[in-house]
Amino acid sequence: MGKALLHLLLLFLLSPLLLGVIGKTKALFAGRWGAPLLQPYFDLWKLARKEMVLSETTTWVFLAGPLIGFAVPPLAALFIPFGALSAPVSFNGDLILFVYLFGLSRFFTASAALDTGSSFEGMGAAREVTFSCLAEPTLLFVLIVLARLAGDLSLGAMLGSTLHLSWHQAGAALGLALVSLFVVLLVENSRIPFDDPNTHLELTMIHEVMVLDHSGPAFGLILYGAAMKLFVLGAILVRMALPMTYSSPGLNLAIFIAGMLALAIVIGVVESIMARLRLIRVPQVLVGTTLLSAFAMVLLLRQ
Structure with a gap:
């Protein structure tokens, strides 16, 4: 129980920081000082204290979307090792549950958007589901x-700790898998070049248009859940890229955290130098x- 609590504490505390690092990186590329690194924490606290406005046309599905979106990433995080912290929950075949936990979150988020009866939010839900259906096979292959x-x-x-040994015998396959997973991370988290989390043009939005009618604490849950989803998927990528085989648990954990921050910087650089795709x-x-x-x-099977 203590290991699971420490696991979740790391997720809850560090996930908004990744958004702050991304925003800071993009600001520096644009020649601005930008918002503070801790701005996402301030935004979440502000939203938690605001009043929530509910449309009379919505049902319980509208509120279930933010709740499920917030609950799924902590559950999925229990299957992923964080640095020196091994996965609190592990069983044979848990990778299938991991993938479809996020599918459950996506279903309720899209359903909440459709529950509003808005044509714009329905458009965003259709795009989100379409792109996710195309990204899921990549994640499963990885x-x-x-x-x-x-x-x-x-x-x-x-x-686990033996993953770094695989780079010597299957470096090409792991390299392709790493690139593919990075693309999935950008798609699943609505980042440029696939989506722009800061856009305000309804006709071009994908994820953001689905949450236009959410406000206050519900919108805060959506933002917090999105930050945790980025952290969980990023943790897989960092575990694949960086060896964490040192005898010191503290050193392994420090390497993991540094890798997560470096990943946030890479995402910020990609968003600064690339335009959004049509x-x-x-x-x-x-x-x-x-x-x-x-x-x-296929490369792996041929070896």
């Missing part, structure tokens, strides 16, 4: 590659990423 290397179907074993190009990129991850699996 997890299959890791399962093949580890000889185990649990995420704790797949992302909507018709996004499915093409995602299909290409799926093929790339499938090729990684």
Whole structure:
């Protein structure tokens, strides 16, 4: 129980910081000082103290979306090791539950958008579900590659201390899987070049247009859940990229946290140097990423 609480404490405390680092990086690229690193914490606290406005046309589904979106990332985080902290929950085949926990969150978020009866939010829900359907196969192929290397179907074993040894025998496959997972991370978290979390143009928004009618604490839960989702998916990528095999648990944890902050900086750089893709190009990129991850699996099977 204590290990799970420490795991969740790390998730709750650090996930908004990633958004602050991304925002700071983008501001520096634009020649501005930008908001403080802790601005996401201030925003969440401000939203928690605001009044929530509910439309008379909505039902319980409208409130279930933010709640499920907030609850799913902590549950999914229990299957992922954070640095020296091993996964609190692990069983054979938990990777399937991990993937479809986020599918559950996406279903309720899209349903909450449709519950408003707004044509704009329905448009965003349709785009979100379409792009997620194209990104899910990539994530599954990446997890299959890791399962093949580890000889185990649990995420704790797949992302364990022996993962760094796989770079020597299957570096090409892992490299392709790493690139594919980074693309999935950008798509699933509505980042540029697939979506712009700061846009205010309804016709071009995807995720943000689905939450236009949420306010106050409910909107705060959505933002907090999105930050935790970024942290959880980023944790998989950092565990794949960085070896954490030192005898000191504190050093391994420090490497993990530094890797997460470095990932946030990379996301900020990508968003600063790239323009958003046209909507018709996004499915093409995602299909290409799926093929790339499938090729990684083929490379691994041929060894």
